[in-house]
Amino acid sequence: xxxxxxxxxxxxxxxxxxxxxxxxxxxxxxxxxxxxxxxxxxxxxxxxxxxxxxxxxxxxxxxxxxxxxxxxxxxxxxxxxxxxxxxxxxxxxxxxxxxxxxxxxxxxxxxxxxxxxxxxxxxxxxxxxxxxxxxxxxxxxxxxxxxxxxxxxxxxxxxxxxxxxxxxxxxxxxxxxxxxxxxxxxxxxxxxxxxxxxxxxxxxxxxxxxxxxxxxxxxxxxxxxxxxxxxxxxxxxxxxxxxxxxxxxxxxxxxxxxxxxxxxxxxxxxxxxxxxxxxxxxxxxxxxxxxxxxxxxxxxxxxxxxxxxxxxxxxxxxxxxxxxxxxxxxxxxxxxxxxxxxxxxxxxxxxxxxxxxxxxxxxxxxxxxxxxxxxxxxxxxx
Amino acid sequence: xxxxxxxxxxxxxxxxxxxxxxxxxxxxxxxxxxxxxxxxxxxxxxxxxxxxxxxxxxxxxxxxxxxxxxxxxxxxxxxxxxxxxxxxxxxxxxxxxxxxxxxxxxxxxxxxxxxxxxxxxxxxxxxxxxxxxxxx
Numbered sequence: 001x002x003x004x005x006x007x008x009x010x011x012x013x014x015x016x017x018x019x020x021x022x023x024x025x026x027x028x029x030x031x032x033x034x035x036x037x038x039x040x041x042x043x044x045x046x047x048x049x050x051x052x053x054x055x056x057x058x059x060x061x062x063x064x065x066x067x068x069x070x071x072x073x074x075x076x077x078x079x080x081x082x083x084x085x086x087x088x089x090x091x092x093x094x095x096x097x098x099x100x101x102x103x104x105x106x107x108x109x110x111x112x113x114x115x116x117x118x119x120x121x122x123x124x125x126x127x128x129x130x131x132x133x134x135x136x137x138x139x140x141x142x143x144x145x146x147x148x149x150x151x152x153x154x155x156x157x158x159x160x161x162x163x164x165x166x167x168x169x170x171x172x173x174x175x176x177x178x179x180x181x182x183x184x185x186x187x188x189x190x191x192x193x194x195x196x197x198x199x200x201x202x203x204x205x206x207x208x209x210x211x212x213x214x215x216x217x218x219x220x221x222x223x224x225x226x227x228x229x230x231x232x233x234x235x236x237x238x239x240x241x242x243x244x245x246x247x248x249x250x251x252x253x254x255x256x257x258x259x260x261x262x263x264x265x266x267x268x269x270x271x272x273x274x275x276x277x278x279x280x281x282x283x284x285x286x287x288x289x290x291x292x293x294x295x296x297x298x299x300x301x302x303x304x305x306x307x308x309x310x311x312x313x314x315x316x317x318x319x320x321x322x323x324x325x326x327x328x329x330x331x332x333x334x335x336x337x338x339x340x341x342x343x344x345x346x347x348x349x350x351x352x353x354x355x356x357x358x359x360x361x362x363x364x365x366x367x368x369x370x371x372x373x374x375x376x377x378x379x380x381x382x
Numbered sequence: 383x384x385x386x387x388x389x390x391x392x393x394x395x396x397x398x399x400x401x402x403x404x405x406x407x408x409x410x411x412x413x414x415x416x417x418x419x420x421x422x423x424x425x426x427x428x429x430x431x432x433x434x435x436x437x438x439x440x441x442x443x444x445x446x447x448x449x450x451x452x453x454x455x456x457x458x459x460x461x462x463x464x465x466x467x468x469x470x471x472x473x474x475x476x477x478x479x480x481x482x483x484x485x486x487x488x489x490x491x492x493x494x495x496x497x498x499x500x501x502x503x504x505x506x507x508x509x510x511x512x513x514x515x516x517x518x
Contacts, residue, residue: 224466225492227440233439282486283489286486286487
């Protein structure tokens with residue numbers, strides 16, 4: 001006689017297979033450890049120095065552009081623009097700076113294999129900040145505050161080696177950005193309630209979000225790439241988004257990224273890696289260049305995605321609803337996947353698309369730990 | 383799950399095949415191994431195991447293998463996702479020491495059904511041994 005036992009409605013919603021797939025998106029936050037390639041990782045003095053550098057406009061050739069110009073803490077660490085503007089306009093969207101410590105690759109094309117190397121890229125690119133190693137080193141050596149911050153972070157005064165100082169700035173910035181880990185979300189509460197069999201906890205999760213979650217881990221195929229607690233497998237995909245960036249110009253995406261990586265002096269296989277054992281360099285050592293990398297871009301994590309519009313590598317989709325519509329009406333002819341069969345036109349109904357968006361919105365942290373972080377909080381260095 | 387490839391001169395190949403089949407049939411778990419799985423082909427049989435033992439999604443892992451059969455000259459290790467028709471984003475490096483070897487740098491970057499393929503070539507011919515695993 002089971003009819004008299006009322007099973008909690010929430011527990012009936014998902015099959016055992018769906019529950020397994022949901023559980024793998026947590027727990028959050030995952031355990032983390034300092035980055036062995038960066039001797040400043042996790043060091044409070046380096047974090048403080050990195051924070052000061054993040055808001056420092058003198059790290060640009062014009063003296064007017066800082067990291068925070070395109071990655072505004074008050075705008076979820078992005079700028080809200082389809083394509084960003086530093087010294088000049090660039091071709092890509094400024095990604096939000098959340099949860100970077102869990103990435104394997106950095107930049108939309110993965111041309112960098114560490115967070116510290118990624119931080120050097122805008123300092124080298126004249127469209128963004130462009131100060132370069134010489135300019136950056138001169139600034140740090142000549143400015144009392146920056147020189148003091150460097151000494152505290154790295155245990156020695158800035159020396160004569162411009163490139164070493166330059167790379168160390170990237171490492172201090174990385175130490176700061178590693179601290180930007182998103183907080184708990186309504187999805188995490190639901191996921192953990194599911195894990196411990198807490199029906200009341202599961203029931204608090206909105207019905208529309210549950211339907212969207214079922215699509216996400218099921219028919220939508222989203223979780224193949226948006227895998228794991230950070231909702232990304234940290235790899236690359238062709239999402240069927242046009243990659244033309246002007247007449248006769250295309251963004252090669254990952255194909256160009258691997259080529260840049262192989263030419264770069266600032267990789268985990270190079271001399272600036274502080275980890276003699278190269279324990280995190282497997283990706284760089286074994287990465288493979290394929291024709292199908294053309295037009296692939298990094299799979300972004302989805303935590304706080306609702307705060308970081310517009311979407312895709314060039315900001316071509318204005319809202320999450322547009323993203324759902326994009327995959328629903330995907331033009332499979334646009335894929336350059338070399339015969340791959342991951343993405344398919346989903347043909348979602350309007351309600352299904354709304355459900356998917358409702359789910360994605362529950363990936364927004366409930367008590368943001370990423371409100372405005374300004375330069376004003378910087379500690380004076382003597 | 384083996385796909386034989388054309389070998390060398392007909393007589394030598396036929397002889398090698400006969401010898402190999404006999405040798406491949408008797409292939410014990412390598413000494414010191416507690417886990418691992420066996421894949422039998424026409425020419426070679428392989429014992430293989432991953433490190434870590436449970437293959438993670440989206441993280442690098444390595445594969446150790448031991449072959450029984452005719453001498454192997456070259457072994458390539460690949461991953462393939464048949465439902466999606468794509469392989470791995472990384473090219474593993476294989477070190478072969480006699481009939482044993484290690485492949486470093488594999489990564490299965492999404493959940494689902496994956497095949498681990500060992501492409502083996504030697505004087506006796508060539509063959510691909512295939513093992514399957516489903517990652518959740």
